[in-house]
Amino acid sequence: MSQDATLSVTAPPQVEKRTSMVPIALATLSGSALEWYDFFLYGTAAALVFNKIMFATTDPYVGTLLAFGTYALGFLARPLGGIIFGRLGDRIGRKSVLIVTLLIMGSATLAMGLIPTYAQVGFWAPVILIVLRLIQGLGAGAEFGGAAILAVEFSKKDRRGLHGSWPAVGVFLGLLLSSGIFAIVTTMLPEDAFLSWGWRIPFLLSILVIIVAMVIRLKISETPAFEKLKSADQVAKQPLREIFRTQKKGLFVLMGAQVAQNANSYIYLTFATSYIVGTLGLAKNLGPLGVTLGAAVTLVTIPFFGWLSDRIGRKPVILFGAISAAAFAFPFFWLLQTKTESLVLLAMMIGIGLGNAAMFGPQGAFFSELFTARVRFSGLSMGREIASAAVGGFVPLVAVALVGWSGHYWPVAILTIVVCLVGIVAVSLSSETRDRSIEATEAH
Template sequence: MTTSPRLSRATFASTVGTALEWYDFSLYGTASALVFAHVFFPSGNEFAATLASLGTFAVGFFARPIGGIIIGLLGDRVGRRQMLFVTLLLMAVSSTAIGLLPTHSSIGIWAPVILVVLRIFQGLGAGGEYAGAMLLSAEHAVDEHRGLNAAIPSLGNAIGALLATAVFFVTESALTQEQFLAWGWRIPFLLSLVLAIAAFIIRLRVSESPEFQAAGGAPRTQRIQLLEVLRRGGRRIPLAMLMSIAPNVLSYLPSVYALTYLANQVGAPAGVGLLGVIIANALKIVTVPIAGWLSDRFGGRIIMIIGSLAGAVLVFPFFVMLDTGTPVVIWAAFVLIFTLCCDMTLASQATMLSTLFEVDVRYASVTFSRELIGAIVGGSIPFVAAALTGALDGRPWLVAAYCAVLCAICAAGTWALPEQKQSPAGDGRRVTV
């Protein structure tokens, strides 16, 4: 009797590719905060230049739903594997081009204009990457390990962010400030081309999804349109959108807004919050696989509900722990929300989405529901949180209540979703239980 491996080759290839793509996406965020204001937006007003630089980061964020829908529709027609090469190409070419882009002092206003265009292409690629990687991994896995394989690609996000931070830090530390701003900042972006080649080679060794092949994909003479995807998804589409709320809240509240809160309200050194994010990301190497295994063992729905409700309750002590100003307590707060609660929701989300829709509309259905909520909820969390904190003169309780309500809505939407299992024939059909 042959025993199927817990983790497939497709899962490894998908995770490596996702890590390298999120290396590029995260690298841009770091550079937009520390470098781009000096080399692409030298307006004479440092604050205005920084805002303009960070604005280009947001452009990529809001380009993700568009890329997700386009790539998802194509992925349901020509296959997951092919589109994952497209997303990798989009990210690698964009990042390499940023590393070669002349500065404002060389070509004037065209420098920031081209930078924005390249950031849009990064966002388009990122929008279709995670869903494709998750589906390729899940659809290669046997049923008893489907949740584990679907969850692992989310680990690529954390690995990519850690790698980007490390490369940027080493490059900056090895050079003087003048050297780094003159040319050193380009090195991490140019390195993305080398990493992309490695990812291409790894992904070439992975076959197309067996479920997609068994279902035959969408007929080549038929184009699956977005309206058709929404019609066939029915109520599962809006419920899947609700299910995607908590993963965004529990990701971007600690990793983005908490850094601002620590600096402005608590007065903690910037390095304390950044180290908290690094620690929380590093621990995901352990917690993401465990959460995926739990989803296989008990079902994705119950793990998502537990993670969402835990986040709704623990967001209040999260801010209490931040307010202590004590580094160890702050780091524990990040692990509590950004690692434990967030990873339960991410892993269970991947498990459920991988079986919620018919295989020939699955890619588009997943990207539509996941990426649109990512832009709306994830993209707005820092701004809404800052406004609510200001409304209470720096106290965080409106923010905590807002996030708790969002997590509770996620739990309710997840409860209303039908439980899905694969057809015994393995043809991508859903069986509602």
């Protein structure tokens, strides 16, 4: 056998080198889990701890209002973080920004675990808390968008929906971690010990997630789409200006879809828990248990719907989610009104794990594909966080006010249908994005 013949047999075929999706999935999942671990942890602490040890007031209701006021500040800071870090993500790269946002969020959360109380430093305690909350919100403003883009830009074309769903899975994984750890701490410690030092443990434990996520993110490379932009000298100099000049439609489609999913999510995660206890007079642990079970369901349904969007398209899956969520608005409350614990839990599991998950699962891929590679980070982060800030913190308050005004659940069910209709209209106006090139630099 000749040397040439030998070489033709033994030489390996030339194939395109691809980065393994395992570290990419872990990098996006862990960061998103940390982001929402932080946010849900703060919400729990605001209700149980900060209203008692951070604000000087003899009225517990006022203390709770002040604590949740600082909670809302985090949502208001997120759009600014989305704009700032989204622009940087389009200018200097996805990986670098995701490392920075992880450090910002993680540092703020750790600092919350070390913050002095009002009894120790007076009014500086709530001031420090507010500053940390704003810092946390700034970092979180670009985390989901950046993580989704990282996953999608590394993914094969027929797996973008599945891989783009991992940041959404991380949202509910963070919820489960924060609620679970807080439940353990509050159960194991007497109230005095919990208020004295035990509440700090969940915040300090975030160091474990930070270390794991940082190690993973430092090891991955920059995405192929951004590397191609750099090598061709096509990095956008003014991504925000370019979005409003050439890709406004994608921005408004994203915001409409996000309003529907985000509002729907907070009706279940926030309003429903208070309605179950305050209005229906059921056990205090029933609402949180329903949220926990619903979140557990989404760990399966969100990646399923992401995968399904790879098979049949993003639009059909998201529209199914919005339509089914609207259709379930009244049945959800009918199940709650039975005051039967099993039916209440079933209602929460369906509400969180079906329509909401169908809207959420394909978001990472759908929102990324709405924009060109040049402005993707800015468009996704800015649009998503503005829409979230507009509804996330206000929908539960509006829902509570509607029940107080009417003495009935029907206005909240109608509100749910209205926000779903916003999403249905927005997504219907978009063309299908599944087959778009993720490296495209020209607007569709």
